Amino acid sequence: MSFDPSHSHDLRDIVNPLLAEFSHPTLRKNLVELGAIRHAVLLDQVLHIELTLPFAWPQGSQALQAWASPLLCEATGATAVDWHLDYAIATLQRVKKLPGCRGVKNIIAVSSGKGGVGKSSTALNVALALATPGVKVGVLDADIYGPSIPQMLGTAEQRPSSPDGKHMAPILSYGLATNSIGYLVTDDNAMIWRGPMASKALLQLLNETLWPDLDYLVVDMPPGTGDIQLTLAQNIPVTGAVVVTTPQDVALLDARKGVVMFNKVDVPVLGIVENMSIHICQHCGHQEAIFGEAGAQTLSDDYGVPVLGKVPLHRRLREDLDAGIPTVVRDPEGEFSDIYREIAENIATQLYWQGEIIPEDIAIRTL
Numbered sequence: 001m002s003f004d005p006s007h008s009h010d011l012r013d014i015v016n017p018l019l020a021e022f023s024h025p026t027l028r029k030n031l032v033e034l035g036a037i038r039h040a041v042l043l044d045q046v047l048h049i050e051l052t053l054p055f056a057w058p059q060g061s062q063a064l065q066a067w068a069s070p071l072l073c074e075a076t077g078a079t080a081v082d083w084h085l086d087y088a089i090a091t092l093q094r095v096k097k098l099p100g101c102r103g104v105k106n107i108i109a110v111s112s113g114k115g116g117v118g119k120s121s122t123a124l125n126v127a128l129a130l131a132t133p134g135v136k137v138g139v140l141d142a143d144i145y146g147p148s149i150p151q152m153l154g155t156a157e158q159r160p161s162s163p164d165g166k167h168m169a170p171i172l173s174y175g176l177a178t179n180s181i182g183y184l185v186t187d188d189n190a191m192i193w194r195g196p197m198a199s200k201a202l203l204q205l206l207n208e209t210l211w212p213d214l215d216y217l218v219v220d221m222p223p224g225t226g227d228i229q230l231t232l233a234q235n236i237p238v239t240g241a242v243v244v245t246t247p248q249d250v251a252l253l254d255a256r257k258g259v260v261m262f263n264k265v266d267v268p269v270l271g272i273v274e275n276m277s278i279h280i281c282q283h284c285g286h287q288e289a290i291f292g293e294a295g296a297q298t299l300s301d302d303y304g305v306p307v308l309g310k311v312p313l314h315r316r317l318r319e320d321l322d323a324g325i326p327t328v329v330r331d332p333e334g335e336f337s338d339i340y341r342e343i344a345e346n347i348a349t350q351l352y353w354q355g356e357i358i359p360e361d362i363a364i365r366t367l
């Protein structure tokens with residue numbers, strides 16, 4: 001019998017083995033083993049391929065298309081490949097098998113051992129990078145000591161409405177559903193909250209926000225490893241945590257405490273983001289490791305957690321946040337956005353591979 005690529009069986013025999021050959025640092029199983037290939041059909045010499053992924057994969061999918069398109073054309077006689085990528089994001093087991101927050105599949109806690117290392121900037125740009133078309137993302141700013149997300153989104157003057165007098169509608173910004181402790185209290189007020197009060201308020205903020213269906217909720221945690229952080233890490237139904245640090249020794253010592261804290265309460269540490277990794281001069285592009293080198297790698301080696309990415313120190317990143325237009329929104333094709341997309345993809349895939357998938361109905365909890 002002769003081969004006929006317009007025949008779906010014959011076509012699958014070409015497409016599946018070829019796509020199974022695609023390797024990428026974020027894949028621990030190939031695309032066939034992952035069950036990602038939904039459909040392939042050759043119409044008018046155009047090969048249409050449908051893929052469904054269980055994790056946000058903004059850069060891997062680009063790499064796949066660049067690698068596979070010419071090979072598929074050659075193997076099938078198609079003149080072009082039309083890729084349809086969609087997502088059915090998996091819900092992963094949460095810390096202590098806690099029931100989920102209504103509407104939210106996966107919660108990612110972004111923390112730092114100490115303040116000022118760029119935790120909020122990282123949390124926000126990573127959330128925006130996770131929100132690739134087809135993936136729904138929210139941000140909860142739980143940083144009681146300096147709730148900066150509203151400023152960074154340019155929404156500081158807004159206040160969440162309450163359609164039923166009990167719950168809050170999140171503020172929608174750049175495609176993210178967001179809420180912040182900053183909308184509800186003044187800075188002076190929040191700073192003097194004691195541990196139990198602060199943890200209770202933050203848990204309420206999480207549970208009383210009317211989140212739309214979200215694949216990922218990124219929680220910008222208060223910096224440090226004290227009682228508030230410990231209580232939150234134990235009581236928020238977190239799927240995994242990310243620790244942000246600078247390469248500086250002192251921040252790394254604090255970052256160590258962060259990793260240890262999450263280990264103690266059995267929250268999987270997905271990895272470390274090194275922020276302000278090298279300084280890039282905005283005039284001449286000269287690069288300098290002003291906070292030292294290889295710090296995050298040492299931490300990673302010591303605790304067996306990956307470095308998810310390194311963000312340089314660059315004036316532009318701060319200016320964009322000050323202007324309320326984060327870099328991933330202002331310059332989506334730029335090199336910094338690529339870095340944040342890589343980090344987002346590493347987080348999403350790490351979350352998937354380390355976790356146990358749970359059926360979706362368990363994720364629904366009524367308030």
Ligand SMILES: Nc1ncnc2c1ncn2[C@@H]1O[C@H](COP(=O)(O)OP(=O)(O)OP(=O)(O)O)[C@@H](O)[C@H]1O
Binds near residue numbers: 147312314319
């Ligand atoms: N990679 C970077 N390049 C340039 N500026 C940065 C970078 N990362 C953060 N910043 C700037 O540093 C300041 C502190 O960042 P950010 O608020 O994200 O830190 P934080 O760790 O969340 O602080 P806090 O603990 O006070 O909440 C902000 O002005 C931010 O714009």
